[in-house]
Amino acid sequence: MCGIIGYIGYQNAADILLAGLSNLEYRGYDSAGISVMTNGCIQTIKSKGRLKCLADKIESYGKPQGACGIGHTRWATHGEPSDINSHPHYTDNVSIVHNGIIENYLELRKELSEKGYTFTTQTDTESVAKLLDCLYNGDPVQTLASAIQKIDGSYALGVLFKDHPDTIYAIRKDSPLLIALGENENFIASDMPAVLQYTKRYILLEQNEIAVVKQSSVSVFTSEGVPVIKEVHTANWDISKAQKDGFDTFMLKEIFEQPRALHDTISPRIKTGIPTFENDGIPADYFSKFNRIKIVACGTAMHAGMIGKNIIEQLARIPVEVDLASEFRYRNPILYPDDLVIVISQSGETADSLAALRLAKSQGIATLGVVNVTGSSISRETDHCIYTYAGPEIAVASTKAYSVQMAVMYLLAIHLAFIKQTVTAVQAKNLTSSLVTAAQLTRQMLTLDEAMEERAKDYVNAHSLFFIGRGLDYCMSLEGSLKLKEISYIHCEAYAAGELKHGTISLITELTPVVALATQEALIAKMISNIKEVHARGGSVFMLAKDGMPVDTSCCDHVATIPPVEDLFTPILTVIPLQLLAYHTSLLKGCDVDKPRNLAKSVTVE
Numbered sequence: 001m002c003g004i005i006g007y008i009g010y011q012n013a014a015d016i017l018l019a020g021l022s023n024l025e026y027r028g029y030d031s032a033g034i035s036v037m038t039n040g041c042i043q044t045i046k047s048k049g050r051l052k053c054l055a056d057k058i059e060s061y062g063k064p065q066g067a068c069g070i071g072h073t074r075w076a077t078h079g080e081p082s083d084i085n086s087h088p089h090y091t092d093n094v095s096i097v098h099n100g101i102i103e104n105y106l107e108l109r110k111e112l113s114e115k116g117y118t119f120t121t122q123t124d125t126e127s128v129a130k131l132l133d134c135l136y137n138g139d140p141v142q143t144l145a146s147a148i149q150k151i152d153g154s155y156a157l158g159v160l161f162k163d164h165p166d167t168i169y170a171i172r173k174d175s176p177l178l179i180a181l182g183e184n185e186n187f188i189a190s191d192m193p194a195v196l197q198y199t200k201r202y203i204l205l206e207q208n209e210i211a212v213v214k215q216s217s218v219s220v221f222t223s224e225g226v227p228v229i230k231e232v233h234t235a236n237w238d239i240s241k242a243q244k245d246g247f248d249t250f251m252l253k254e255i256f257e258q259p260r261a262l263h264d265t266i267s268p269r270i271k272t273g274i275p276t277f278e279n280d281g282i283p284a285d286y287f288s289k290f291n292r293i294k295i296v297a298c299g300t301a302m303h304a305g306m307i308g309k310n311i312i313e314q315l316a317r318i319p320v321e322v323d324l325a326s327e328f329r330y331r332n333p334i335l336y337p338d339d340l341v342i343v344i345s346q347s348g349e350t351a352d353s354l355a356a357l358r359l360a361k362s363q364g365i366a367t368l369g370v371v372n373v374t375g376s377s378i379s380r381e382t383d384h385c386i387y388t389y390a391g392p393e394i395a396v397a398s399t400k401a402y403s404v405q406m407a408v409m410y411l412l413a414i415h416l417a418f419i420k421q422t423v424t425a426v427q428a429k430n431l432t433s434s435l436v437t438a439a440q441l442t443r444q445m446l447t448l449d450e451a452m453e454e455r456a457k458d459y460v461n462a463h464s465l466f467f468i469g470r471g472l473d474y475c476m477s478l479e480g481s482l483k484l485k486e487i488s489y490i491h492c493e494a495y496a497a498g499e500l501k502h503g504t505i506s507l508i509t510e511l512t513p514v515v516a517l518a519t520q521e522a523l524i525a526k527m528i529s530n531i532k533e534v535h536a537r538g539g540s541v542f543m544l545a546k547d548g549m550p551v552d553t554s555c556c557d558h559v560a561t562i563p564p565v566e567d568l569f570t571p572i573l574t575v576i577p578l579q580l581l582a583y584h585t586s587l588l589k590g591c592d593v594d595k596p597r598n599l600a601k602s603v604t605v606e
């Protein structure tokens, strides 16, 4: 949520900041702004709206000429999207960009008002700009260290002090920020895609570390002012992976990347035909000690957790609970010493998931992360982390990250079943080979692109839609429905097909299209009865079934099929037409597919 960039070097800072912000815009796009050091002054230009509005404003004002600056793209929390509420927030001496929430901003405002400061915005961030101004004693590191003592909440801050025109200062707590190291130039950024075109080398800031970033040096201090030696990491993502690569949108590109992402995530973890996590640094007998699993996540990642619950319980007979991180963290969950808490997160920075992880750790419970972004907070704070290899996911709607999260759930389920001896070695190998086959068949699923575009035409004018399914198909209904509503703004509900008649069927009319997922052979007879129930009430039905299954298609208007894989593995295939359906509906409605309204990619606030 909110993207931060900073540049100090030999090039025009405004150009670099705008380019960086265009790669960070998926973190928020309510407004954008930059501050650049020019001739001993801090020049700030900011604008409500997309980055284009800022670029136009810079063009008309004249581009600031300086080689040191900070930039921001905003997802509004405190205060409506407006020019005045946009970042940077500044005084005569200091300018800041902020990602996070300052929880005690009202107290700070009061305290600073009493000292004569006036406030012109509705934001929490303005209080930090004025606090820094008030605390400033000529030494920025000391000033930031004093500010840390006074601020409650989460923050990643990029700061310019007018008296130090050749330096960017940065601190973070509970919001992501990294320092990227170039040749004779350095950067601060919320994440690596913003700067991949300049460098792959970066360092990560720990909680409340203070970074002093100059053109040819970077120093880091603890909040007590003690110098810290930092490890330099190298990103394994290259710039082409963070670009559209000829596709019209990131979402479509990312849907089409799924066969590759699945292969990259699954194949390194198969040894002698069975999944192992030794290359992830997890000992062979690690999982044998756990008798219960809690999966905690948000949104799409939580849906991957639901698939995990189904397959782990079926294969390994270990009870699994799935929780929304935002609920888990506040409901005083019952945790036992032999529990394993698994946190699934693409970004590794989702505030609620991170808080849930910390809660489990505070009770001494073992934790495992399933994370896509290397070096992110969740990946660093869990006892062990299984990385998914989706590569950078830029579209706000999660697609390839979801598929690889599911893949890890399958690998874990088979591994657990094998070590808990609920399956034999031969059965484990057969299951692994079915997983690999399903992953390869995703390529074939992409050929449904045109068919889903056709189906999307039926939905553009719908006011409301239902997705129904049973078992694993119910989990997929939740994901299909989230994807469609998220990017096309059409109201959708996902329902367990057997539950409809307990109330919700009263909403079905001839104006309510239904997407029925019917890929589970074991449940097909029951599912067809449920489809007939909605069809009889006039709802047009699009059925997604499995090739070769005896299906009575008289109860549906359209059918598409997935190849005949075992029931357990259908989600890997089912998800692709659902993503394509959401994609085309959004496109036909003229929505911004990659940047749907009100959303941001990485939800780093509660």
Ligand code: M6R
Binding pocket: 298, 299, 300, 301, 302, 344, 345, 346, 347, 348, 349, 350, 353, 396, 397, 398, 399, 483, 486, 601, 602, 603
């Ligand atoms: O980065 P995370 O996986 O922790 O993000 C969780 C959700 O915010 C995310 O999956 C969200 O629901 C997506 N926009 C769905 O497409």
